[in-house]
Amino acid sequence: MERSSKAGEIMDALNAFMDEHIYPNEALYEQQLAQGADRFNVPPIMEELKARAREAGLWNLFLPHSEYGAGLTNAEYAPLAEVMGRVQFASEVFNCSAPDTGNMEVLDRYGTPEQKARWLQPLLDGKIRSSFCMTEPEVASSDATNITTSIDRDGDHYVINGRKWWITNAYHPNTKIYIVMGKTNPDAPRHRQQSQILVEPDTPGISLIRPLTAFGFYDEPKGQAEIVFDNVRVPASNLILGEGRGFEISQGRLGPGRIHHCMRIIGQCERMLEQTCRRLLSRTAFGEVLADQSLWQDRIANARTDINMLRQLVEHTAHLMDTVGNKQARSEISQIKVAAVRVGRSVADLAVQAHGAAGLCNDFGLGYAFTRMNMIRMGDGPEEVHNRTIARLELKKYSDPGASSAK
Known part of the structure; x- marks a missing residue:
C-alpha cells in the first residue's frame, strides 16, 4: 500500500x-x-x-x-x-x-480542556499509565450493555459501586488514572444506560483484590487485576462527555485499537515464523533436518500465506477507516479481529511444536506468546461476537426489498 x-x-x-x-x-x-x-x-x-x-x-x-x-x-x-x-x-x-x-x-x-490538561498531557508525555475498567466477573461482558457497576449522582459527585476484572495496567506502578464504565441510568434505552468516568487509583473505596494469571503468566509489569469499587466518590466533573454516552465512547475507542492489536499480532507472527524456520533448520530427527521434511514445509507455507493474507486484510481495513470512517468499516474491523487471532494462535502453536519441549517454557518467549494470543482472543470482544456482527451486516445487504438477487 x-x-x-x-x-x-x-x-x-x-x-x-x-x-x-x-x-x-x-x-x-x-x-x-x-x-x-x-x-x-x-x-x-x-x-x-x-x-x-x-x-x-x-x-x-x-x-x-x-x-x-x-x-x-x-x-x-x-x-x-x-x-x-x-x-x-x-x-x-x-x-x-x-x-x-x-x-x-x-x-x-x-x-474537556481540564481533563486533557490533568490526564491526557501526562499520558502523552509518557509520565503515567492508565487502565480501562469495563469487564466484570458476574456478567457476560462480551455484551457491554450487561455491566452492572453503578455510577450514581450525589450532588457534586458520582458514587461508584461494582467489581471489575482483567483490568490491564492496574498493577503497573505508574498507573495514575482509570476510565471506569458503569451505569448511570438503568432505566434508559439499552445503549444510553452507560457512562464513563475518570477515577484516580488512590481514591478511597478502591481495592485491588488480586492479580490474575493467564496460563500462569502475570503479564508483568502491567498486571491484570480484579478490582472492587465500594462507594467510591469522584467529582462530577470527571464524567466523560455526559451521562448515557459510555457505549458511544466505547465504539469510538475500539475501532482504532483493533487495528493496532491486529498489526502487532502480524509483527509477532513474523517473529514466531522466523524463530520456527531457524529452529527447523538447526534440528535433526530420524536422520533428516526437520526443515527438509514435507510436513514442516507444508506448515511453513501455510503460515507464510496466512500472514500475508492477514496483512492485506488489515491494510484494507485501515484504508477504509481513513476514507469512509469506522462505522462504514464495521464489518472489516470485526473481520480483522477474528482473522488476526486465528492466524496468531495457529502460528504460535506452530512455533511451540517446532521447538518441542523448549516451546512449552518461556526460554524462547513462546509460552508467553501463545498465552497472549489466547488473551487477545477474549479481549475487545470474542470472535463469536464479531462473527455475529459480520453476518448481520452481510445479511443486511440482501434483506432490503430493493436488494438485487444473486446472479
Whole structure:
C-alpha cells in the first residue's frame, strides 16, 4: 500500500531504532523484570529506551488526525505497529501501547480542556499509565450493555459501586488514572444506560483484590487485576462527555485499537515464523533436518500465506477507516479481529511444536506468546461476537426489498 514520504521516513527510523536499541536489549529487559523486588516493577531499561525514542521523534505515532500525534493515517500507522509488535514490550517504548492508546484517544476526542490538561498531557508525555475498567466477573461482558457497576449522582459527585476484572495496567506502578464504565441510568434505552468516568487509583473505596494469571503468566509489569469499587466518590466533573454516552465512547475507542492489536499480532507472527524456520533448520530427527521434511514445509507455507493474507486484510481495513470512517468499516474491523487471532494462535502453536519441549517454557518467549494470543482472543470482544456482527451486516445487504438477487 502506498504511503507518504513522511511515513516512509518514520518507518526507516523505527526499523533502525529497533535494530540499534530494542532487539539488543530484549534479554536485559527480561533480566531486569525478573530481578525486581516487586513482581510488577518497571525495568530501568524501559525508561532509558523511552527517553531515546522521544528524542528520536518516535513518539505518540498512533494518534491520527490529532494535534498530539504524528499526523499519520491509520493506513500509515499500521505497518509501524507491525514492527513494534515483533517485541512484546516495544510499543510502550514509543508510547504506543494499549490500553493507554485507547484511553488517550478517548480523552483527545471527548475530554474537556481540564481533563486533557490533568490526564491526557501526562499520558502523552509518557509520565503515567492508565487502565480501562469495563469487564466484570458476574456478567457476560462480551455484551457491554450487561455491566452492572453503578455510577450514581450525589450532588457534586458520582458514587461508584461494582467489581471489575482483567483490568490491564492496574498493577503497573505508574498507573495514575482509570476510565471506569458503569451505569448511570438503568432505566434508559439499552445503549444510553452507560457512562464513563475518570477515577484516580488512590481514591478511597478502591481495592485491588488480586492479580490474575493467564496460563500462569502475570503479564508483568502491567498486571491484570480484579478490582472492587465500594462507594467510591469522584467529582462530577470527571464524567466523560455526559451521562448515557459510555457505549458511544466505547465504539469510538475500539475501532482504532483493533487495528493496532491486529498489526502487532502480524509483527509477532513474523517473529514466531522466523524463530520456527531457524529452529527447523538447526534440528535433526530420524536422520533428516526437520526443515527438509514435507510436513514442516507444508506448515511453513501455510503460515507464510496466512500472514500475508492477514496483512492485506488489515491494510484494507485501515484504508477504509481513513476514507469512509469506522462505522462504514464495521464489518472489516470485526473481520480483522477474528482473522488476526486465528492466524496468531495457529502460528504460535506452530512455533511451540517446532521447538518441542523448549516451546512449552518461556526460554524462547513462546509460552508467553501463545498465552497472549489466547488473551487477545477474549479481549475487545470474542470472535463469536464479531462473527455475529459480520453476518448481520452481510445479511443486511440482501434483506432490503430493493436488494438485487444473486446472479
